[in-house]
Amino acid sequence: MIRTLTFFSNYFNHHQKALCDELYARLKEGFCFVETEPMEDFRSKMGWGKEDIPPYVLKSHESDEANRRAMELALSSDVVVMGTAPESFIKERLEKDGLTFRYSERPLKEGRWKIFVPYLAKKFYVNHIKNRKRPIYCLCAGAFVSSDYRFLLDSYKDKCYKFGYFPFPESRSFEEISALKHQSDRIRILWCGRFLRLKRADLLIRAAAGARDHGYDFDLEFVGEGEEEEKLRSLVKELGLSDCTTFKGYMSPKDTRDEMASADIYVCTSNKLEGWGSVIYEGLASGCAVIATSKAGATPFLVEEGKTGYVFRSDDAKSLQEKLEACLKDMDRARSMGERAYRLMQESWNPHTAAERLVAVSDRLLEGERFYFPEGPMSEASVMYEDWYDRRG
DSSP states (O other): OOOOEEEEESOOOHHHHHHHHHHHHHHGGGEEEEEOSOOOHHHHHTTTTOSOOOTTEEETTSOHHHHHHHHHHHHHOSEEEEOSSOGGGTHHHHHTTOOEEEEEOOTTTTOGGGGGSHHHHHHHHHHTGGGTTSSEEEEESSTTHHHHHHHTTSTTTTOEEEOOOOOOOOOSOHHHHHHHHTSSSSOEEEEESOOOGGGOHHHHHHHHHHHHHTTOOOEEEEEOOOTTHHHHHHHHHHTTOGGGEEEOOOOOHHHHHHHHHHOSEEEEOOOTTOSSOHHHHHHHHTTOEEEEETTSTHHHHHOOBTTTEEEEOTTOHHHHHHHHHHHHHOHHHHHHHHHHHHHHHHHTSSHHHHHHHHHHHHHHHHTTOOOOBSSSTTBBOOOOOTTHHHHOO
């Protein structure tokens, strides 16, 4: 049974805290999170890093002594989980065949052209290809991670596990959040995030305009801020949605979750540069009928078409409009999907289950046995390509 597990990542934030708290609850002083760099200013301004720092966090960037301690943990721990952090922490560990998990979004989301860039090709070889036969496994934060690594000469062949990011689950009962959703007589459609080009919030505006032209009535709400905001406001005005659209500005992670809890439909519109898409997880956990872009990493893991939500073809406003109208046409079914989504997150895709299964799989691997759970976190991440939506039978 493992006694020590160290998790290396760039910085500690609310996306990781729930999972880390669960690991700490199981391993006590045997668990450590190593933060390897200070958080960027733009994330701090978004409310990241406002959590109280738990006792299990070691900030290796703050002193030589802290860095030395982190290096010791990297070598001595029974298990290391390697997120976005300098490879120097695990170089010696891998040479000594210490059990290691690479916690990874897809490495080629910008395109396979990256392997033809000399310094990137060298990096892929040194970090991944060279270590194929060592006891290093992949926690796939997204459905397309396994296919990217297959392209990198099967770096993690038969060693990929479904994983993701695990924010805190909804603490309220479904009956409580259902009551919040029924406070308004109007259907509320919600979008949250930074207004960046890759987030494609414009798709929702165009799809909503089409649904409005077909006679559907609703309130459209945006939470966030960013460089595309003025363009989006202009598009709302141009398409005649000003009377039903609200831009609510930036909200803290907690307030954003409260907005989700009271929304009926949650929409994620990002393109393939969205490696995971935590808002999909949060929308499902909040009991929303979620409509998710096909190329976000979380979508194939979490959204089952017509059961826990709908999937639309990435970058296709018409496809999104069709799924939006399906929800608006039958809100009873949409609310049933929201309840099933809520139950899924409460019972399977949550930090408690993820931590429990990570420890269990680690124990089996240390005993020399390859093991996968049948579904959910730490089940096998089979190879899936980003055009899966168009390949469906």
